Amino acid sequence: MNKIQTFFLTIILFGCKASEKQESFTDKGLLWTVNWSSDGRYIATGGNQDTLRLFLGKNFKREKNYPLTNTITKLKWHPKDKKLAVSTQISTDKAKIIDLENNAIIVLDSISKDGARGIGWNFDGKLLAVGDNEGMLTIFDKKGNIIKKIDVKQKSITGLSWHPKKNTIVTVGSQIGIYDYENDNLFNIKPRNQEVLMLCIDWHPSGEFFVTGDYGDFEKNYPPLLQFWSANGDNIKNIEKSKLEYRNIKWSKNGEVLATAGDYVRLWDKTGDLIREEKAKNTLWGIDWSPKDNRIVTTDKKGRITIWDINLNIIKELNY
Secondary structure: OOHHHHHHHHHHHHOOOHHHHHOOOOOOOOEEEEEEOOOOOEEEEEEOOOEEEEEEOOOOOEEEEEEOOOOEEEEEEOOOOOEEEEEEOOOOOOOEEEEOOOOEEEEOOOOOOOOEEEEEEOOOOOEEEEEEOOOEEEEEEOOOOEEEEEEOOOOOOOEEEEOOOOOEEEEEOOOEEEEEOOOOEEEEEOOOOOOOOEEEEEEOOOOOEEEEEEOOEOOOOEOOOEEEEEOOOOEEEEEOOOOOOOOEEEEOOOOOOEEEEOOEEEEEOOOOOEEEEEEOOOOEEEEEEOOOOOOEEEEEOOOEEEEEOOOOOEEEEEEO
């Protein structure tokens, strides 16, 4: 793929010209995603560096590398097993499941050739959803067999989150899509009067509401919003705080604190009030909590991995 083709593919995938002014999505240092395993043993991270890396959760030493061509967009550990789900785009490597227990890799077929940005396991780990860049939601079993494929009626899916207690999926892209897997029912919500690209979504652990973060539109002076929604899709609260887009968001396991990644790492309570914030050295992209909710890990556009305590003091910085 030449430079001109890469440029236009980037515009299509991200749906917003302003994004090219904010970030270079082909920057080899950029780390899109980070995910801490449920047993606390591993931290997985990846992005544009042609390698998926595992670090140990206790001492943060590099443990293992998996060669994967640019770009790793999302990583999700299985809730119980040593399986890591991986989504990619602009890559010769397809989305896959890495099984550390059996040292096996399962390729996930029938994903858009343009790749995917949304991936996640359901609450009991029996189902895996992949949301691709053509707006298709594909459901697999944990062995990688296709169960169902759904058109969510959007240009692309940029993020998804399963309900913590039942098989309902919320997707984001140009709109919010709520899909009931058991009843095969989908409805979409227009989140703002202006069409903006939504980037991230996370259910609250109670299952009573979810939160979304978007890009805004800097050319039209539409600020990025953090939005709270009821389980039925009713808008509860809109927050204008960040000067940059919300790249990723994640609730603590106990549901007390929401962590968001952007120009700052910010912590919010359940009602959307800001608890504290800390300016990042570079724009943050990936964010996650340790299983005990006493550590936060972030990744940024320059390849820095940072471990924070709950007061947002830096514990350690890791080089990719």
